[in-house]
Amino acid sequence: MKQQTEFNQDLIRFLDQATTPFHAVEQMAQRLLKAGFREMSEAEHWRPEPGEGYFIRRNGSSIIAWRHPEQEAAVNQGWRLVGAHTDSPCLKVKPNPELHRKGYFQLGVEVYGGVLLNPWFDRDLSLAGRVTYRSKDGAVCSTLLDLRRPIAVVPSLAIHLDREANSSRTINAQTFLPVLMGQTDEKPDFRQLLADWLMREGTGNLAQVLDYELCLYDTQGAALIGLEQEFLTSARLDNLLSCYIGLQALLDAPAAGAGQVLVCNDHEEVGSLSACGAQGPMLTQWLERLMPDVDNRNRALARSMLISADNAHGVHPNFADRHDDNHGPLLNRGPVIKINANQRYATNSETSSIFRHLAAQAGVPVQSFVVRSDMACGSTIGPITAGELGVRTLDVGVPQFAMHSIRELAGSADAHGLYRVLQRFMAEPRL
The missing domain is CATH 3.40.630.10 (Zn peptidases)
Known part of the structure; x- marks a missing residue:
């Protein structure tokens, strides 16, 4: 044991x-x-x-x-x-993901693999993956990014506004899944946000973010659960x-x-x-x-x-x-x-x-x-x-x-x- x-x-x-x-x-x-x-x-x-x-x-x-x-x-x-x-299976950030509606900043996402979508709602989500950028000396470089903190959520619609949610809910991946990032008066530039995050983490020679492959993930860590810790959840x-x-x-x-x-x-x-x-x-x-x-x-x-x-x-x-x-x-x-x-x-x-x-x-x-x-x-x-x-x-x-x-x-x-x-x-x- x-x-x-x-x-x-x-x-x-x-x-x-x-x-x-x-x-x-x-x-x-x-x-x-x-x-x-x-x-x-x-x-x-x-x-x-x-x-x-x-x-x-x-x-x-x-x-x-x-x-x-x-x-x-x-x-x-x-x-x-x-x-x-x-x-x-996960949700991946689209190449041009910025959405600005009713003063809320959201990211458009693409479904990767056969995702069970319902459990993605109302979770504390973070962002991780690979970012490729041009350095100040003109080289194309890649680095890994993991924010390690909750920055996003996919909020559920209240049951009062969707009375059939528990009996016949169908998830539209295009319209239901854009993740909520915050409130802003203007639509932010997501690549500039990435550049700011990377520079704060020590990528000092960054001139411009060129592209990325980023996944959203649940920040709740893996754990042993059950009366006798019979189960591993993650x-x-x-x-x-x-x-x-x-x-x-x-x-x-x-x-x-x-x-x-x-x-x-x-x-x-x-x-x-x-x-x-x-x-x-x-x-x-x-x-x-x-x-x-x-x-x-x-x-x-x-x-x-x-x-x-x-x-x-x-x-x-x-x-x-x-x-x-x-x-x-x-x-x-x-x-x-x-x-x-x-x-x-x-x-x-x-x-x-x-x-x-x-x-x-x-x-x-x-x-x-x-x-x-x-x-x-x-x-x-x-x-x-x-x-x-x-x-x-x-x-x-x-x-x-x-x-x-x-x-x-x-x-x-x-x-x-x-x-x-x-x-x-x-x-x-x-x-």
């Missing part, structure tokens, strides 16, 4: 700092550097040394970290890969929970002959097709650079396996009929193997058996999820990566409630349980 408590306390610190994909990758990079991993640039020639740890970033929002194996060991034992994604559990679990498994796994890899891609929530998404070339290009010989690379992949870690739908006690009766995962009952006959998940009987075997060795219970036969199934980076790389793949995740809400809920025991299994997976010499 002590190890689980310490694990969850550090997980909470990570979740509170990782407010956007850019900040999540920065947090992971700092933890890797502290553990002795070295960052490598994709623009430079690589000379990785066996036994050493390395990582690369792309777009500042995707990351691949690995312990480099001996070439012969990589061919004979393959790679142990854990995959997750850094992005979460924003962005889908899928920063898996990013953290995979990172800790990589850092804490014992040395092995096989290569040990964590890959966390951006843009999963919008289809993964981008230069840094799972349907893009990032992982394939990385492996081709490390193993340029095609025959050796294919032999290594034949002995490799990817565990795609992305949260699963736990059985909600108020909506238990939304699950297949025999495949309803419960919180705090172990990680969930996700299965779909139509390949929305990449699990097969061999990869699920390997995971069950490793979980039994670690003393961790395992559950299964299959969507109801009369409902559509979501997907993950698992089938995409399997199709791009040709590697055996398993889809697994921690069960949770309120997926894609501004605040989600998981069991406080499950993340640590999955971490223990992934540690064993990273060190397994034969699969």
Whole structure:
């Protein structure tokens, strides 16, 4: 229990700092550097040394970290890969967001991913992301911004003015969601506001803000709740929970002959097709650079396996009929193997058996999820990566409630349980 408590306390610190994909990758990079991993640039020639740890970033929002194996060991034992994604559904600020109505200053927003919109109303919101600017010496630079304080809200309309709100409310993303920032006599220049915020935070050489990628987020921090602190509640559990679990498994796994890899891609929530998404070339290009010989690379992949870690739908006690009766995962009952006959998940009987075997060795219970036969199934980076790389793949995740809400809920025991299994997976010499 002590190890689980310490694990969850550090997980909470990570979740509170990782407010956007850019900040999540920065947090992971700092933890890797502290553990002795070295960052490598994709623009430079690589000379990785066996036994050493390395990582690369792309777009500042995707990351691949690995312990480099001996070439012969990589061919004979393959790679142990854990995959997750850094992005979460949210509201993003539009390029020309300024709205000035009735003396109120608002920002127009765009919905990113499959957001559960109702919970975004009446929350204390802040702003974070990446800002690109021209410096005083004429260079184009980028920096991260996180205001870390409530500056905005999406107020609900009073029930007296919307009598059907509790029975038939439909949210119009264009007209209902502009966020309230303050009261002004004139419409402010949002880019100038960004410049002022950055200069106050120490960006002294800024001449002009050129563009930005900014998300709104809930300032309420992650927490353990419940009578016995059975639950973990936070924003962005889908899928920063898996990013953290995979990172800790990589850092804490014992040395092995096989290569040990964590890959966390951006843009999963919008289809993964981008230069840094799972349907893009990032992982394939990385492996081709490390193993340029095609025959050796294919032999290594034949002995490799990817565990795609992305949260699963736990059985909600108020909506238990939304699950297949025999495949309803419960919180705090172990990680969930996700299965779909139509390949929305990449699990097969061999990869699920390997995971069950490793979980039994670690003393961790395992559950299964299959969507109801009369409902559509979501997907993950698992089938995409399997199709791009040709590697055996398993889809697994921690069960949770309120997926894609501004605040989600998981069991406080499950993340640590999955971490223990992934540690064993990273060190397994034969699969």
